[in-house]
Amino acid sequence: MKVKKIRPFLWFDDNAEEAMNFYLSIFKNSKGLSDTPAAGEKPMSVRFELEGQEFMAFNAGPHFKFTPAISFFVDCKDQAEVDELWEKLSAGGEKGQCGWLTDKFGLSWQIVPTILGDLLNDPDPVKAKNAMDAMMKMTKLDIAKLKEAAGKK
Numbered sequence: 001m002k003v004k005k006i007r008p009f010l011w012f013d014d015n016a017e018e019a020m021n022f023y024l025s026i027f028k029n030s031k032g033l034s035d036t037p038a039a040g041e042k043p044m045s046v047r048f049e050l051e052g053q054e055f056m057a058f059n060a061g062p063h064f065k066f067t068p069a070i071s072f073f074v075d076c077k078d079q080a081e082v083d084e085l086w087e088k089l090s091a092g093g094e095k096g097q098c099g100w101l102t103d104k105f106g107l108s109w110q111i112v113p114t115i116l117g118d119l120l121n122d123p124d125p126v127k128a129k130n131a132m133d134a135m136m137k138m139t140k141l142d143i144a145k146l147k148e149a150a151g152k153k
Contacts, residue, residue: 007054008072011064012105016057019105020046026088027051071100071108079113079143086111086140099141113143119150127151 012019017035024030027050035043045058076082086095089111092104099112119131127150134149135141147153 005054007056010055010057010066010107011060012057013062014042014059015105016046016059017043019107020048020055020057022103022105023050023055024048026085066102066106066108068096068100068102068108071110073110073112076111076113082111082113082141082143085109095139097139098135099138111141113141113146115143116141116146119146119152122150 010016010019020032024032029052030050031048033047033049033054035047036045042059045056047054047056049055074085076085082099086099086101089103089109090101093106094102096102096108099110099116100108101111102108116131116135120128120135122128122131131146131150134146138145
C-alpha cells in the first residue's frame with residue numbers, strides 16, 4: 001500500500017478561513033490552496049500549506065475543541081525565528097512553558113530552536129541535564145541561555 005499523503009485536519013467552529021489567513025500571514029513559505037463553498041458566505045473547508053506541510057481546516061460547529069494533546073512542532077533555525085514566531089502565534093492566545101503556546105484559535109504550538117535537540121542529547125549527561133533544567137524554567141526558549149547552561153559557546 002502506498003499512501004498518497006497524510007495531512008492534519010483541523011476542526012473549527014466557524015472560523016477556519018480566518019485561522020488559515022492568520023497562519024498564512026505568519027509563515028513566509030505558505031499559500032492557500034483551495035476552499036469548498038458552503039451555503040453561507042464562509043467556505044465549509046479550506047486547504048492551505050505552511051512551510052511545505054498541507055493542512056485542511058473545516059467549519060463544523062462547536063462540538064469539538066483543540067487540546068494540548070496535539071501540537072505543531074516548529075523547528076526554528078535561530079533566535080530571531082523563535083522570537084518572531086513566538087510573538088505572532090501567541091498574539092491573542094496563551095504563552096506556556098518550555099516553548100509551548102496556544103494560539104488565539106486554541107491550537108498548541110511548540111516553537112523550538114534546532115539546537116535544543118543537540119543540547120538535550122549532549123554525550124555529557126551533566127551538560128544535557130543543565131540544558132533541560134534551563135529549558136524547564138523558560139516560557140519562550142532562549143538559545144543563548146540554553147547554551148550557557150549546557151556549557152556551550
